[in-house]
Amino acid sequence: MMRISGTPVAALAAATLSASPAAQAAFGLNLPPPASVGAQQIFDIHMMTLSVATVLMIVVLAAVVYSVVTFRKDRGYQADQHFHTSRLASWSWIAVPILVLGVDFAIAGSAKRVLASLWNVPHGDMLDVKITGHQWWWEFDYLADGVKVESRFTPQDQAGNLYLRDVDNRLVLPTHTPIRFLHTSADVLHAFWVPELGFKKDAIPGYVTETWTTIEKEGVFRGQCAELCGTWHARMPLVVEAVSPERFDAWLAERKAHITALAAQDSADRQWARDELVTRGQPEYNTYCAACHQPGGEGMPPAFPALKGSAIVKGPFEQHLRRVLHGVPGTAMQSFAHLSDAQIAAIVTYERAVFNEMDESIQPAMVRAAR
Amino acid sequence: MSTTAIVLERDYHHDRPRGWQRWLFSTNHKDIGTLYLTFAMTMLFLGGASAMVVRAELFMPGLQLVDPDLYNNLITNHALIMIFGAVMPAAAGMANWMIPLMIGAPDMALPRMNNLSFWLLPAAALLMFLSFVVPFFPGGGSQINTGWTLYPPLSLQVGMSMDFLVFSLHLLGISSVLASINIIVTLLNMRAPGMTLMKMPIFCWAWLVTAFLLILVIPVLAGGITMLLFDRHFGTTFFTAAGGGDPVLFQHLFWFFGHPEVYILLLPAFGILAHVIPTFARKPLFGYKVIVGAMLGIAAIGMLVWAHHQYTIGMSMAAVTYFMVGTILISIPVGLIVFSYIATMWRGAMTFETPMLFAVGILIMFTFGGLSGIMLAVVPADMQYHDSMFVVAHFHYVLLPGALFGLYAGVFYWLPKWTGHMYDERLGKLFFWFNVIGFNVTFFPQHFLGLAGMPRRIADYNAMFAEFNMISSIGAFVFGLSHLLLLYIVVKTVRGGVAATDQVWEGAKGLEWQQPSPPPFHSWTKAPEIA
Amino acid sequence: MSRAQDGYYIPGPSHWPLVATTSVFGILAGIALGINDIPAGFYFVAAGLLMFAVLLFGWFGDVARESLSGYYNPRVDRSFRQGMFWFIASEVFFFLAFFGSLYYLRNISLDWLGGAGYLGTTNQLLYPDYDAQWPTSGPGEVGGKFTPMEAMGIPALNTLILLSSGATITWAHWGLKLERRSQLIWGLVATVALGLTFVVLQAWEYREAYQHLNLTLRSGVYGSTFYMLTGFHGFHVTMGAIMLLSILARSLRGHFTPKNHFAFEAVAWYWHFVDVVWLGLFVFVYWL
């Protein structure tokens, strides 16, 4: 807010806002305060072009308003029938372009300087984070440490007034460490956008785009998916939690331990009780399936078919497993083969139990067989 | 002279069909122009109505009226209807009405094809309508939730509606290409003796440039959506990485069309201003040659900067720099035009009838939109703006003042010539103020929304975006209602009113004003003499 | 001065444009239904095509009649020529879209998939063991292994055929100008024959590709670009051949005079355009 108050636009903005002072608190009029060097540079060039634009706007406005109040017939003003052949006319075609060109180069020049310093990812060792967009959640993969984090929006009842700006698992990042983001997508286009980090990059299925940053200050920064990616495009918040490198390492270690524990539990070759599967299945279902098929299983036809009483939950479980493992090409139903046997077993058992009162328990062993 | 006689005989006898045949089978540029304008008005209301639903949904956080798919289905249709259904046909309708009158031609060069270019539009509209309703029938597949840019892979997921939409776009494309051919031929071949190209009214020049653009870029869009169709149904992999394709290829094809398209929308409207401003400033247009050159310049540069819509796809620094500099340079020709128009008002004796009010409003509001365009063109800053509501604000500030309002100015400027009646000036002015205030209240706040971090194309948003969205929606409803006034004025004027003189406006100059108001069924059966 | 104005023929009301829209709508709506396997679509397409055939005879019949009754003065003729010219211009850009895509896929995105260029990490992260060489069916080997089409052989032969057909139609044009009727007729016949031979050979080449080379529309980007470009070109050749037939018929009826034969020239231009596109295809699709 400090920076902007310089420009007339800000004044105008403030005027518009003062109607609802309450808003001012909640509410940015301008880009949020940057959290990285790159973001700061971008913020500055944004303010620069904004001020140039404001000045030009005032020039044009002044010229128009002046002529509108001055050169009026009802003031008995006589039109100058030779103005279009005056000296001004014979020089404007070259004078105006030169002036405009000057401004253009001023803008383009400083933009180029900013680009030169932040467009290309510098060489040297960086923390590589692969960010994969999915319909409709994010996957953060800390490549060097083999830690994967799945991040999904938190429903309204839990998120409260952070609804659509809050997630279950945040993207935890260390400050003062050069980070390289590798953006890609599993299905359609998405875009990574956290205003405080200063950039936006598309996630393109089958391709990898790169960006980088060095976060300067700790804190929680919120953004959203910025490329239309289908029904729940609005439900892909991005929440970055920037912490000191020490706390970051601690966090990584804790994640690793957690993962190995889960793996051990799931891989253990044992018979699961049905209730055990169903109780484990419910959260898994709500995480992986409910976005489309809805918690109640009624789906959102025609885009997302209902599961409740559907042929798939009624039919033989092999079919059901195949659908979950391989997905349906060309639709939003992708393959869930990346889940563990136990997870899939739990989900399928849960679906068949809840949406079709079926009394059977699909064991992880069966899933492994079906793979 | 005998052959001449025969031909004119023939014209007069079966060229005066009565009743419905007059409209369905017409080969008369004025009747076809009227058809175009009526169609455009209808589409304006349809596209506007969808925008009203969109704004109503965005009135408050949360999903109240429509589900997200319907929401994006609506914005898709809103955009396509407004661009291909309202603005382009309205401009084409005015071209049909005015070009022969302005250049002293008996009619358009290819009258039968002229009729075809119009009647393709209702067919296209029907296909688009089908694409909208099909999903609501059992087995109709999912809705078109892609936005008007139809980016794959999302557009590969959509159900059969997408195919209807693709074919609708094909028809719209064919229609505009045929219309463009007709306009170019008319302008190059039908000018009255003595009217050299550099004596041609600016509106004709604007349309000449526009028609060239259309002929060059519409086929590229056709190619792109054809590939989309094949990827959807016949197993090609133009846009799928696994097969060696690239989703971004479609974006290049789309924007190679899409960016010139915005100047296709802009130029005819700017052509109209070049007539309105001198008329009401009562002095000749300033810098005729410069404006002609600038329009050619806009077309030329416009063809080379399409990728400024794709800064975030990951282009090399060389590429983004090229597209950035090219895009910013467009401020030169556009700046020249804005300058010339202000210089035309300078030291004039101005009066402010409705068309002139719009002209003045446009100069201010379009410049504002253009300048936010320059901000968007700056690559590093666009890393923040892209796909946010800031972009939505920008393009409505250029699309409405730059295209739609220019056409409104044209309607009020030429309505007396078309109908032979003066419109109600008081109501006209009222409409202008309604319109301008509603417009700014609607779209100015969207700049702040974008900067504060609200993405576009979302039906549901966090409470932090509530206030400005509410302001914007209220503005939109005022703006929407103001169009009911427009409709009323137009109908009233068509039905009757004070008889208009041939010249209509004190300061009006040009051949079109030498014909009676309304002009006879056949304009210029004898070519006028050009001084 | 005002003479030039009069005598510009303005046709009376015509119902053909409306027929045209209806038929095109039928065809497109039909296809849209058909490709989503809704059988009803077929009838729409059939009806549409039927209407379209009627339309062609009707509309161009009118034009021919008017032209024969001498309504068209030189200025009308110029309108037609310029119209045809700009139509072909738009066709050129339609093909440019596909040539452009070929260039982009082959020289830009293929680099990225192969690990070169600005998005090189794509390869390291997603396709570590894919070596990108054109012709390719992509990292996923979509459609399985295939053999690309040889430039020499049928394509070369087809090049000869089209070039000579360009010559024969010019020869026919001279015949028309010098009022050598037989030269006109036989020139056209030869052109049609060559055109049809081209189409047949092309079809045969496709059969080969499908049966022996496993080169299909589904063979990744190579298959996609190959069949799209050659396919749309083949389609235009077929159209051209039909137009040739129609002006052959009109020549037989003696419709054209040395001075007044726009229809003939329009078709000739179109044919040359198709010819040039093929040269582009031969170089960029088959040869390089």
Ligand code: HEA
């Ligand atoms: C009539 C339509 C129209 C017009 C005229 C313009 C004009 C311009 N537009 Fe806009 N634009 C759109 C319609 C239009 N645009 C649409 C529809 C979109 C969104 C599409 C979508 O994504 O859905 C869009 C999006 C868009 C983007 C992509 C944003 C993003 O998605 O990230 C960009 C980026 O460069 C851009 C830039 C420009 C520029 C530089 C101009 C220039 O032509 C403006 C030139 C005018 C001026 C500069 C003002 C007058 C000049 C002077 C007063 C002289 C002095 C000026 C200087 C010295 C700078 N536009």
Ligand code: HEA
């Ligand atoms: C020339 C083109 C044009 C025009 C004229 C308009 C006109 C309007 N547009 Fe625009 N719009 C686009 C082109 C255009 N738009 C494009 C290209 C997009 C991008 C789509 C995409 O992202 O893919 C877009 C997207 C778009 C959005 C963004 C949606 C999103 O990204 O989430 C919004 C939201 O406010 C909006 C609003 C409006 C409004 C309120 C009007 C108003 O001007 C409408 C005027 C109102 C009327 C003409 C109504 C007529 C009167 C009645 C129907 C009577 C009933 C009235 C009441 C009940 C009040 N439009």
Ligand code: CUA
């Ligand atoms: Cu993911 Cu929008």
Ligand SMILES: [Cu+2]
């Ligand atoms: Cu653009």
